[in-house]
Amino acid sequence: MIRAAVGRAAAVAQLAAALMLLVLAIRFGVSAVTKSVESKNPELGPASSASAAPTPVVTKRPPPASVPTVERGKSLRLPMVISIGPDRSELYVNGVRLGHTPFVGEVTCKAGEKIRIELVPPRGTPKSYERLCVPGTVRVAD
Structure with a gap:
C-alpha cells in the first residue's frame, strides 16, 4: 500500500516536472521567434492616406564609415x-x-x-x- 502511494507520488512528480519543462521550452521558443521577427521587420509608421502623392526617394552614398584611430603597434x-x-x-x-x-x-x-x-x-x-x-x-x- 505504501509502495503504491510512493509510486503514484513519483509519477505525479515526473508529470509535474515534464509540464514545467514544456512551459519553459514554449516560453523560450516564443521569446526567440518574437525577437527574430522584431529584428527582421522594421516598425512601420502610421499608414498614409491614399490621396497623398508619393514622395521621391533620394538616396545618397552613405559617408565612409569612420574607423577608430588606434596607435600603430598597439x-x-x-x-x-x-x-x-x-x-x-x-x-x-x-x-x-x-x-x-x-x-x-x-x-x-x-x-x-x-x-x-x-x-x-x-x-x-x-x-x-x-x-x-x-x-x-x-x-x-x-
Missing part, C-alpha cells in the same frame, strides 16, 4: 569570420593553425600590421589572403 583582439573555400579546409593565421573552415573566432594582432590568412583545402592548392589589422571584424568571404 595590440588588438579582433573577431574573425572565415567563410570561404571548401568546408573543413585547414586555417592558418600568421603561420599558426587555428582550426578548420568555416571559422568564427578571434585573432590578436598589432595595429597596422598585415594579417596573413592561409587556407589549405583537403584537395587542391592552398590559398592565402592578407588583411590589415584595424579595429573591426576581419572577414574573408566569397
